[in-house]
Amino acid sequence: MPVRSMGKGVVTGVVMAASLAVAPISAAQDRFSPSQPVEVVIPAGSGGGADQIARLLVQLIDEMNVSSYPFVPVNKAGESGAEALNYMTGESDPDHTVMVTLNSFYTTPIIVEGLDADPLAFTPVGLMGIDTFLLWVPNTSAYENVTDLESYVDTVKATDNWIMGGTGMGQEDSILTAMIEAEFDLDVAYQPYPGGGTVAENLVRQKIDSTVNNPAEQIDYWRAQMSRPVVQFTDERQALFPDVPTAQEVGHDVVYYMQRSINGSPSMSAEAQQWYIDVFRRIFESDGWQSYCSGEGMNCDEWVAGPQLAQFHEDNLSRHEQLIDQVGADAISGN
Numbered sequence: 566m567p568v569r570s571m572g573k574g575v576v577t578g579v580v581m582a583a584s585l586a587v588a589p590i591s592a593a594q595d596r597f598s599p600s601q602p603v604e605v606v607i608p609a610g611s612g613g614g615a616d617q618i619a620r621l622l623v624q625l626i627d628e629m630n631v632s633s634y635p636f637v638p639v640n641k642a643g644e645s646g647a648e649a650l651n652y653m654t655g656e657s658d659p660d661h662t663v664m665v666t667l668n669s670f671y672t673t674p675i676i677v678e679g680l681d682a683d684p685l686a687f688t689p690v691g692l693m694g695i696d697t698f699l700l701w702v703p704n705t706s707a708y709e710n711v712t713d714l715e716s717y718v719d720t721v722k723a724t725d726n727w728i729m730g731g732t733g734m735g736q737e738d739s740i741l742t743a744m745i746e747a748e749f750d751l752d753v754a755y756q757p758y759p760g761g762g763t764v765a766e767n768l769v770r771q772k773i774d775s776t777v778n779n780p781a782e783q784i785d786y787w788r789a790q791m792s793r794p795v796v797q798f799t800d801e802r803q804a805l806f807p808d809v810p811t812a813q814e815v816g817h818d819v820v821y822y823m824q825r826s827i828n829g830s831p832s833m834s835a836e837a838q839q840w841y842i843d844v845f846r847r848i849f850e851s852d853g854w855q856s857y858c859s860g861e862g863m864n865c866d867e868w869v870a871g872p873q874l875a876q877f878h879e880d881n882l883s884r885h886e887q888l889i890d891q892v893g894a895d896a897i898s899g900n
Contacts, residue, residue: 597836599634599661606664608649608673610642612762613732614696614779618825619665622693622845625853631844636663642759645733646673650682659830660837663690666826668737670878671885676735684882688829688838689874691845694858694865696823697803698741698777699794701787703769714796714815717775718749729753730764730773738764740885741777741798741821743892748819768792779823780805780862805862824881825863826874842870 605623609615616638623636641649646669656662664687674682700717702708711717721727731738734757742755756773758764761782768776768783769791776783777798786792797803797811798821812819827845829838848854849868858865869877 597660597834597840599632601658601661602634603632603636604662605636605638606649606653606662607638607640608642608646608664608666608669609640609732610758610760610763611640612766612782613760613764614781614823615665615667615825616640616760616762617781618693621854621857622665622827622848625848625851626844628853629847629851631847642733644673644677645669645736647677647680647682650674650680653687653828653830654682656830656832659688659833662833663827663829663841666824666828667696668740668823668881668885669733669735670824670826670828671882672735672737672740672889675886675889683831684878685875686831687878688831688833689871689878690827690829690838690841691849691871692824692826692867692869692874692877693845693849693854694825694863696779696781696825696863698737698779698798698821698823699783699806699809700745700775700796700798701768701778701783701792701794702775703771704790704793705771707771708774711795713810714812714817717795718751721749721751721753721774724774727751727753727775728756728773730756730758730767730776732761732764733757733759737821737823738777740888740892741819744819744821744888745777747892748817765792784861803862805860824877826878828874838871846870 605619607615607619619638623638626632626636641652649664650673653664670684674680674684702711711720729742731742739755745751746753761778764776765778765782765786767773769786783792794806794809797806797809798819799811800820802811846868855865
């Protein structure tokens with residue numbers, strides 16, 4: 566049974582109308598600008614993809630001088646991002662707070678019982694890109710027989726207590742791990758960590774046997790020849806990894822992507838929303854951001870904002886509800 570989420574053409578259908586959400590700010594809308602520093606909430610730990618992206622965005626905002634007040638990153642990684650969602654939902658100053666989201670934006674409200682946070686109630690700002698996943702192993706002699714997807718599966722089946730590391734429980738890494746287990750009839754021990762950077766470090770230290778890190782989280786170790794990718798969970802090979810096959814190429818329809826978007830609190834004003842849309846579009850189109858995307862294996866071809874991003878969230882919340890129902894909530898929550 567195919568297990569897929571956000572495949573090729575993920576933004577098709579919203580891109581055509583995206584320009585409606587990013588029209589020049591009208592005189593009425595132009596009344597807002599920050600009157601104090603803006604908090605950038607990161608629903609993950611330090612060193613991972615979300616943390617790297619948030620801090621680069623803050624840096625670019627400062628360098629491009631698009632705000633008279635600084636943007637300040639704040640990590641709130643607790644409970645697989647539930648801490649951040651709760652914080653944003655009850656934010657007392659919604660016009661001075663934004664959140665860098667990943668797929669836990671959809672999955673955590675589904676998995677965490679009693680969480681009073683609706684992804685569709687948040688204020689959509691802009692989609693900064695679509696991130697990808699690869700299967701990684703340490704680049705050491707102990708893993709020299711793991712050369713492709715088939716040999717990986719054979720090795721896992723022949724090994725007691727194979728450990729797959731990932732970020733959090735009920736989040737993207739645990740979902741993709743459950744997808745792999747279902748597709749190949751595997752049983753791995755999933756080890757959660759607070760951030761992708763910690764996952765990457767533990768892989769090269771051989772504290773875990775494999776991971777499904779995003780490229781940005783493993784790329785420094787890969788370039789240092791300390792880790793290597795086995796397969797890509799994308800529709801087609803990325804330019805950054807031209808010699809690494811996709812799971813589809815070897816007969817397995819396992820495809821999974823990560824959205825990287827900016828969203829505001831549910832009670833953010835329309836004037837503030839439009840100001841942030843304008844700011845983040847300028848960052849999206851900058852050479853600094855586009856260079857990061859091309860160098861880190863992210864798809865940043867299309868700008869989607871406002872109402873079109875809201876539709877994107879609705880579609881992908883539904884996809885994740887179906888996916889979690891397919892692989893089983895217990896499989897990704899550790900129950």
